[in-house]
Amino acid sequence: MADILQNVMDHAVAVARKAGEVRHPYKDPRWFIGEESVAAGEPSILTDDPTWIIDPIDGTTNFVHAFPFVAISIGFTINKRVEVGVVYSCLEDKMFTARRGGGAFCNGEPLQVSDQTDVHRSIIATEFGSNRDPEVVDKIFSSLRNILSLPVHGVRGAGTAAVNLSLVASGCVEAYYEMGMHVWDIAAGSLLVLEAGGIVMDVDGGDADLMSRRILAANNRSVALRLVEQIAPYRPDRDDAPPAACD
Numbered sequence: 476m477a478d479i480l481q482n483v484m485d486h487a488v489a490v491a492r493k494a495g496e497v498r499h500p501y502k503d504p505r506w507f508i509g510e511e512s513v514a515a516g517e518p519s520i521l522t523d524d525p526t527w528i529i530d531p532i533d534g535t536t537n538f539v540h541a542f543p544f545v546a547i548s549i550g551f552t553i554n555k556r557v558e559v560g561v562v563y564s565c566l567e568d569k570m571f572t573a574r575r576g577g578g579a580f581c582n583g584e585p586l587q588v589s590d591q592t593d594v595h596r597s598i599i600a601t602e603f604g605s606n607r608d609p610e611v612v613d614k615i616f617s618s619l620r621n622i623l624s625l626p627v628h629g630v631r632g633a634g635t636a637a638v639n640l641s642l643v644a645s646g647c648v649e650a651y652y653e654m655g656m657h658v659w660d661i662a663a664g665s666l667l668v669l670e671a672g673g674i675v676m677d678v679d680g681g682d683a684d685l686m687s688r689r690i691l692a693a694n695n696r697s698v699a700l701r702l703v704e705q706i707a708p709y710r711p712d713r714d715d716a717p718p719a720a721c722d
């Protein structure tokens with residue numbers, strides 16, 4: 476694991492030097508998008524530069540309530556594409572790692588998504604999120620009702636996007652979708668799913684967009700597209716939306 480991170484950091488330095496940059500890739504705030512740094516007012520703009528995307532605690536509400544799923548999520552992008560993903564599920568003591576083109580692993584063991592193609596025999600993970608706007612809550616429940624009525628084998632939610640994505644990558648659930656989470660929740664986990672043989676797309680079936688705050692990750696296209704038909708989509712403000720103007 477340390478080797479993977481060291482290689483990536485070396486790569487980041489090499490890319491920076493090639494571009495004639497003198498910035499230090501581990502210290503310049505422009506090379507980071509983190510939940511806490513953004514909360515402190517740092518920008519949340521994904522550029523082509525090597526960028527670390529970090530959620531130090533994914534599953535904060537779980538953590539506060541001692542609900543036993545909490546993760547650390549670290550993604551690394553170049554040209555806006557996730558090259559490395561690391562999710563550490565702390566209480567399970569599972570270290571999930573993926574490198575683009577290099578596969579996905581849990582504690583060093585290769586991961587493979589489920590081979591189930593029938594949505595009716597699937598478990599779907601999702602989250603209720605934290606937005607209590609009645610229109611959003613209606614959409615959440617509309618999607619849930621449609622999916623439960625398909626029917627599916629079950630609907631689950633770990634309370635952390637990173638763990639939900641690790642569950643898709645591990646083949647424990649067939650798919651995970653959510654609207655309203657942030658780029659730091661999904662950057663690392665989305666690569667886990669891709670490298671375990673799955674797919675990642677927008678909830679409307681379009682291309683995945685890391686900054687859109689919408690994700691559908693699945694073991695295969697046939698399960699994903701059946702879910703697209705059931706999901707009532709809404710558009711949260713993007714992670715890279717300009718801050719609202721003050722009067």
Ligand SMILES: O=P(O)(O)O[C@H]1[C@H](O)[C@@H](O)[C@H](O)[C@H](O)[C@@H]1O
Nearest residue numbers: 532533534535602604635636660
């Ligand atoms: O804020 P943290 O880092 O705990 O992350 C969020 C989760 O990852 C979401 O899936 C989940 O839906 C919640 O929004 C949760 O807040």
Ligand SMILES: [Mg+2]
Nearest residue numbers: 530533534660
């Ligand atoms: Mg999070």
Ligand SMILES: [Mg+2]
Nearest residue numbers: 510530532533
């Ligand atoms: Mg967090």
